[in-house]
Amino acid sequence: MNANPLSIRDQTKSSIVRQVRTLFNDRARGEEPVTRSDDALFPTDSMIWRVHGDVVSMMVGGVTALLLQMLHPAVLAGVWDHSNFRTDMLGRLRRTARFIAATTYGERTEAEAAIARVRAVHAHIGGTLPDGTSYRADDPNLLAWVHISEAWSFLAAWQHYGDRPLTPAQEDLYYAQFATIGAALGADALPRNRASTHQALRTMQPVLVADGRTREVAQLVLAQTPSNPLAIPLQRIVAQAAVDLLPNWARRMHCLKASPIFMKPVVRSGARQMAKTLRWAFNGT
Numbered sequence: 001m002n003a004n005p006l007s008i009r010d011q012t013k014s015s016i017v018r019q020v021r022t023l024f025n026d027r028a029r030g031e032e033p034v035t036r037s038d039d040a041l042f043p044t045d046s047m048i049w050r051v052h053g054d055v056v057s058m059m060v061g062g063v064t065a066l067l068l069q070m071l072h073p074a075v076l077a078g079v080w081d082h083s084n085f086r087t088d089m090l091g092r093l094r095r096t097a098r099f100i101a102a103t104t105y106g107e108r109t110e111a112e113a114a115i116a117r118v119r120a121v122h123a124h125i126g127g128t129l130p131d132g133t134s135y136r137a138d139d140p141n142l143l144a145w146v147h148i149s150e151a152w153s154f155l156a157a158w159q160h161y162g163d164r165p166l167t168p169a170q171e172d173l174y175y176a177q178f179a180t181i182g183a184a185l186g187a188d189a190l191p192r193n194r195a196s197t198h199q200a201l202r203t204m205q206p207v208l209v210a211d212g213r214t215r216e217v218a219q220l221v222l223a224q225t226p227s228n229p230l231a232i233p234l235q236r237i238v239a240q241a242a243v244d245l246l247p248n249w250a251r252r253m254h255c256l257k258a259s260p261i262f263m264k265p266v267v268r269s270g271a272r273q274m275a276k277t278l279r280w281a282f283n284g285t
Helices: 005-024 047-052 055-069 075-081 085-105 106-120 140-161 168-184 194-206 212-222 229-245 246-254 264-282
Strands: 126-128 135-136
Touching: 005 085, 005 264, 047 055, 047 085, 047 135, 047 140, 047 168, 055 085, 055 140, 055 229, 055 246, 055 264, 075 126, 075 140, 075 212, 085 106, 085 168, 085 212, 135 194, 140 168, 140 194, 140 229, 140 264, 212 229, 212 246, 229 264
Parallel strands: none
Antiparallel strands: 126 135
């Protein structure tokens, strides 16, 4: 007897959802996906819910954000001196994704607890740069750069790969909403709209640096290999889409190459199809 097509469809959706949830949640530690709450920090119809709810654009934007962040010498030093990134890059990416999910969708007390945990960790991280300058992870200006990099990257990825691009007014709303999380973490003087965010990126360029350590961390981020061989081509698409999303000046600093002209449509259509597939799989789950 032939299998019911509906059953095959449902089995396919369940398989995709299971694999994505396994990627973002450490089942060995008992982690489960963050439950969406009507009592979250933001309303369910907010721009931040829309942008942060798309798996593929957040994956692309997350990698782009990491590449931008590590161009700041103090951010790089914090990762280099206080992180086991060489052996647990997936764990670091998972923790970041979980924080974003908890503070966007989680019940208010869960979001506030996640923010408090991060602040407590930052309070104990500091050191000295190679040139002798001291740094601290809870420096409000440093936190601002981390936040700005994420906000710009997440939104840029959504505008490229999301199913409903935001209008300029909606972009401003997104930046304002996301800035409340950055401020809660201790970031200072955060931009709260599109124009000021772009200006902040330009203002920061003179203090950004790329060296051998920067490129080593970048390669570890871009060369992550999924445990499932079938997912490797998808990972390559996400990595290249993230590189293509970088501002030209940042890509040059990293010595990374944008997709050749004839490959750009392939990368973009591959990422968009992957995003469409995951939206289909998660619909109604």
